[in-house]
Amino acid sequence: MSSDAIDRKGQPDTAAPAAIELRGISKSFGPVQANRNISLRVPKGTIHGIIGENGAGKSTLMSILYGFYKPDSGEIRVNGTPITITDSQTAIRSGIGMVFQHFKLVQNFTVLENIILGAEDGPLLRPSLAKARGVLKQLAEEYQLNVDPDEMIEELSVGHQQRVEILKALYRQADILILDEPTGVLTPAEADHLFRILEGLRAEGKTIILITHKLREIMEITDNVSVMRRGEMVASVKTAETSPAELAELMVGRKVLLNVDKAPATPGDPILEVRDLKLVDDEGVERLRKISFDIRAGEILGIAGVSGNGQTQLLELLGGYPEKGSKVSGSVRMNGQELDLTGTKSDAATRRARGIGHIPEDRQVEGLIMDFTAWENTAFGYHRAPEYNKGLLMDNAAILADAEEKMEHFDVRPRNAQLAARNFSGGNQQKIVVAREIERDPDLLLIGQPTRGVDIGAIEFIHKRIVELRDAGKAVLLVSVELDEILALSDRIAVMFDGRIMGERIPDQTTTGELGLLMAGVTDTEHTPASAGIPPDHRHVETLPEEPA
Amino acid sequence: MDFPTIIQILDSAIRLMTPLLLACLAGLYSERAGVFDIGLEGKMLMAAFTAASVAYLTGSAWLGLLAGIGGSLALSMIHGLASITFMGNQLISGVAINFLASGLTVLLGQKIFGLGGRTPSLQGNARFNEITLPFADSIRDVPFIGPVYADLISGHSILVYVAFICVPLTWWVLFRTRFGLRLRAVGENPASVDTAGVSVTRLRYAAVIICGVLCGIAGAYLATGLSAGFVKEMTAGRGFIALAALIFAKWRPWNALFATFLFGLLEAIANRYPNLELGPITIPSMFMNALPYILTVIILAGFVGRAIPPRAGGEPYVKER
Amino acid sequence: MDKMPKWADVILTPLISLILAMGISALVILAIGESPSEAMKTMVEGALGSSYGWGFTLYYTTNFVFTGLAVMVAYHAALFNIGGEGQAMMGGLGVALVCLALPWPHWGIALPAAMIGAALFGAAWALIPAWLQAKRGSHIVITTIMFNFIAAALLNYVLVNILRPVGSMDPASARFPEGTHLPKLSDMAAGLGIEWGKHTPVNITFLIAIIACFLVWLLIWRTRLGYEIRAFGKSEPGALYAGISPVRITVIAMLISGALAGLMAINNVMGEAERLVLNSVEGAGFIGIAVALMGRNHPFGVFLAALLFGFLYQGGGELALWTTIPRELIIVIQALVILFTGALDNMVRMPLERIFMALRRKEGA
């Protein structure tokens, strides 16, 4: 255990009764020791934050508490009594509820069905469903957790899916709620809403454990915070007595630069010229409504907006793979030459050949083949490039050498190119994708959610590389739901709402409040209050709290 | 085509579809729970054999049915062991079960009866005989309804009615009961069931057992209902057709009824018109024999579209590696 | 990082599984009142004990290599091709048409032509299911099952009504001309002055099968196309992102798969029977599924699995031919081998892993 941290351990409220107490928990997966002799004390009625780098063992620890994994050794006490949690049923009965990092919902079930799954009242569904419907309505009112009980999960936005997970726990009358990286997939507005709910729960005396990579959130909402590093608990402190910089250092083991350091942009000629771009998807919904913008060399254009307002479609269309069956019109010029938008040359391979790189929004579904090794993934999308090929065959030695170089450059851990992508943590997976796309020096780089679920050490690094690319005179299109990220990186910000660009701002000359209004669909001229960012054609029209001004 | 011919063809279709329907529903339970099963053929074959043997030895079709279910269940348990407990490859396990049944039935049959794998012919109560529904004879002469009731609906073996009742029953179980909800969930996302504190293993075994029972009934119907005894390889690919029907039906009970009916109907029509004469050309019987398969492909391509299997299907549930 | 050494995983586990399968087989043999040791001896000697036995074992192996590779290639593109049987049947038709079309002067010319015929017909038979899958989403498992039946009907028609010599009772084509007869391995060995496997059907196709294994390995793991097939097989959205066309890969993978299945006909139709008979494939298409899965979808694994099945086929054949044990016993033994080595392998692996972990811990401590 690291010596400088040890003296601060166990500081928070030793006197207050503990809802959860873990003693000496260890867990290994085969040869990997995910948790090493971990002790943790969470006082009743508090929000307790847990932070740590990717792969530090946070999810594992919580899964043990929830009975999903069995610990190799150690003791768990809930409300003072030691219990053996053998499966999730025991945990649920002890009043523990958990919202997993990757949701455990059945995609083609309704909300209601997901809620009662495993907590039905009898062998027949009808009474259980009826009861759950009532309880759900009550909970929705009490905690502002509105979801349509008859909607299919796959039709819901991630934010709403998360609400379902929380409702699931509340329906089971959980007193202790564990949330594993709940905000990684949320928009700022949704995250804010979540925090208000959590505060409400705390006020009722419930205990909450919150895992997050965002120090701002830790500072904002938690009472105490614990830091994990490489399977160990290195510190537990009162939030009020610490600072982001200190936490970052405890987490990573070195000083971390929390702000992006960048010189003013020196834009050159336009690289990308988008004119009247329109996309209608296969269900006839207009996803992009005549969008026009330019990006010049040496410039980062940030696109802010609540997810689901056409950013995904824009990235996929520019990347060369719009959704099957969608109709596209308009024009896009790249380096002064027209891009084929609908014909045979509109595929992703041709786009890459034209100098467009793409860091996709979902690294696990698109950006990587999870079963391929890291080195195979470094060639993904560029596997036709001459330097990776020797005649008819691929030049695996060249790809491997290149992969090792990139992994070195981007500090991908573990530094083992033969490992399958799925065996890297999310942050390291992201680094592989970023390395692949940035190192090819594309004229234009499309980026979707570059740092989702990535720890702060890695975020710092990825941001630095994006700025370097810009400084080398390349154009960058950055889509992110994180306003902080957009504000920190962009040279210009365009706000998207309902398939339109609502306006453009310069970072220094705007505020989050102003951007928030634009994201909610309020233009400069009209000032009618609107529901934040939910596009009108979206199925779940309901009142969300407004963006804080 | 006159009315009695239509009735006759439909009647034949009902008989031909029954084993397909039972096997298809069997597969439906298993695959809805995330356990793929290409061993339907083998289970039916084993059931046909054990049912015929026991029915012959005891003279009771009902005991035969029980034995058929038992035989099929034994193979189901092997499949469960391989694909649930030991997280093996479900396709390989299914292939193995087909081989096992094909070999064991003949081996045991030869050992017991010495007839080269056949069982002796069944007689009397050792078979499921056709049952006549009440009033079938008295209303036969009523136009339309009479023949439909007396010749089409009445006059099948009890197992046919069991198969048909299984359709609404399956629908009800899957969509109206707690068990069904959990079963479907475990085929879509076993982690959701596991984190809800319900055992994935138990649910999957339950599904595999139901699958075994239904295959058992299907096999018993083949050997003790439709024919009178076991002949080696007598399932003749029906397990695979049932599998095709299951995909065709997109894993839904009512669709399974229609899909298997379609297969039965196509076969009944091909049986009825073995040599279609179209003016100067006579379509050869080989073509008519292949017609059900050709039409299946055409219907599938033309009208059915993409079938999305249960999302967790075919994958063993592993939470720690 | 692994839980146990690689050699234990790839050699020890299958070996123990195989022993278990054989153990249960022995019980079955005992149960039907025969001697297991006698049976084992007959099998091993009959299949591996002489150059003669090897000659047959390798002949069957050749068939299974082709159908196994066919299933494997499709499997890498996430396509489950159950249609090897029908594709191999059509491959046979292709071979027959080529061989009977011309008075071939020498096998060296006939062989490449026949290979093209076999591959073309096999691929053509896979094309429609592939196209329907890619364009219409029709499930390839159903369509390939259906195409097996349709192939059987078509072959039956062609043999009975077109290719059958007048007056012949046998629904089979005429004998192929002398110039198409492939050299047997025994002839080739004799050319080197070795007497090996006289009157056995294994022929030059065996060498082609080995080359095919190598080429398929190259294709899947060393070419761009193979990379794209594997990527598509693992993730369709990923493929789209990388500019890989799903339609193109589906069709190409199935064409290659069908062509490989079709090529089996070089062995059994051109190399062995030297004419086309109705039942020439004899279920090898289905065995190919087991071979590919047991070979873990790797050509080398496929070759080993094909060899195992070749051994079981020949050894089992010997058993049925020369002892009173019914031939169905072989099917049971095959089933047990597939079950234990292919599906119940974790039953052996899990305890082994535990043993190795314990050993390592002891070392570490």
Add this chain to the structure above:
Amino acid sequence: DPALIYDLGGKFDKSFNEAAFNGATRWVEETGGSYKELEMQSEAQREQALRRLAETGANPIVMTGFAFGDVLTKIAPDYPDTKFAIIDMVVEQPNVQSVVFAEEQGSYLAGIMAAMASETKTAGFIGGMDIPLIHKFECGFAQGFMATAPDGKVLINYTGTTPAAWNDPVKGGELAKAQKSQGADVIYAAAGGTGIGVLQAAADEGILSIGVDSNQNHLHPGKVLTSMVKRVDNAVFDAFTAGMDLEPGVKVMDLAAGGVDVAIDDSNQPLVNAEMLAAVEEAKAKIASGEIQVHDYMADNSCPAS
């Protein structure tokens, strides 16, 4: 010792392999000798089995089924001292006896009986796999039927196009029911194991059936009109008995030679009246004298009666 090789259908195929087995069994019973028998597993084994038997000194070697023809042509010259007999195929080699049956003649008689027993003047024929040999049965049957009932009708079905067609009693039964609903009241099954289903369904439905190859009258006494027996057993018995002196050349087992016949026994006695017997006897005589020429489907791949 003599040897007998069964084709892929296996020894107990309820058809001609089984008949061959019966012949061999009878020979064992009568002479007390012993013989060697083999069942084929695969096409490639045919040559292997023949050579191995020849090399171990078996003589004569009898094999059932046309599928051996090709291989036998190839290997017979290698073993000039061994005698071979092949059933259902002609192989022209000096040491081979080719036994061919006049199935069309026996089937013709069955056709006559069917026509006389039928009240609807409609008969059914259900074949196994759709191959020329079975068409030979079909054609003879149709000729006999039409000769007796010129205005009648013969319904024809084949079970399938794969070997599974020989082992599908369910489909056999269904075909029988389909034919019955089209008016057939006598059904002739030439379909191996599938035929068992045909006979069963006919018995269940209360119509008559006709068995094939071996005498199947006893399967459903009083319900099987007759069986067209093909005396493969006699051919095997004769070959075994002849031993080394087996006569090479083509041996035609027709009506006159007792190679084919319709079976009359206790089981079907009540169904066969004197008139029927007389008609059968008359036809036999006329066929023997050449007055009736039963067309052989194999001669030109066509059938005058259909």
